[in-house]
Amino acid sequence: MTFSYTAYGLRFASSFPLPELMPADPVENPDVTVRLDRVPVSLSFPSACGVTWQSAPGRFLLTVKNVARYLVIENREVVVDPLDGSAEADVRAFLLGSVLGVLLHARPMIVLHASVLQTARGAVLFMGRSGVGKSTLLAAFLQRGYAMLAEDKAGIVVDDTGTARVMPGSPLVQLTRESVSVLRYQVDESQLWGSREKYVVPIKRFSPRPEVLAAAYSLGTHNRGDILLEPLAPLDRFRVLNRHVYRRRLIPRAARRQLQFRILGTVAAQIRVACVVRPEHPVLLDQLVGRIERDLAT
């Protein structure tokens, strides 16, 4: 039995269900196949490694304690080896997190750590470090009738006409318990996944087509009571976009750098980039949405 999906413009064929992804018609040559099998504990001759991962030419191995081992072969085959007692949702969480990040970094796109909103002006990115509120802000916009393109990872390509476009990811947001309660989503414990600190919430307002990238906001916090929004000059746009590249250490080396530099340069030249800084507490979610809506209208 094969399950077929699409995400970030790639076709996936999996031997087990991945309900978080958009279902798609089966294709003869999927871009990525996913299957369950045994995965070695380590690679023979790793050329780079981190605490949880190793890479060698054509191979990437990720080990998530108490969850699973994942082996990516030639960026088109993923072997998943769930560890004893792991929950299926957790196994999928890391597959659709870091492992998907590796698969995307190997494609002609740049991957930023950002959530992506669909607006009348085009796609809008919310970038920032983990925990700053990218997904919560996206969800707040969704509750006001907007649609989303992606969450956690924004895949950006430059099309034949030289225009930067954002690829649709998957129709979900991952929210902390606090955000779920602020936004009044109905969730149950079965939706907790990954690090067990976040709920995965399926989203109906999902735009499945690549969208022209219009703007990007870099989110931050400060110890003041107000919200600041500062548009950036071109060189700073490049700098800020570059700072939010998704798990940079997972990028295959030199070969991808030139392509990513070109895409980042194109993006920095084309779109509006602004820093938005909010109080650490309270979050002022409604004001933040209003401020960004006004900025997009200018």
Place this chain on the structure above:
Amino acid sequence: MGAEQLTRDSVIHRSDAVIASNLGDDVVMMDVEEGVYYGLESVAARIWALTEQPTSIGTLCATLAGEYDVPPARCEQEVVAFIGELIHRRIVQVTVS
């Protein structure tokens, strides 16, 4: 060749070690091997634009003196210092014609 040997006749070429991208009036570049980024603004970006074809420091200074309000001697001194910096960072190379 180091910056200390630069003269009006030194000819500046862009090197293959970096790739550059125009951002409006500014330029961002990357050392392909090292993955290091550089940003050039205003006059620096203008000088980069003028090196699209190999060009001598003398020609460069003559063009800049026509565009900016700066005494020729000081212009040459600053251009030489800046080009020296670009050579040091492998952004341009130099030959004497």
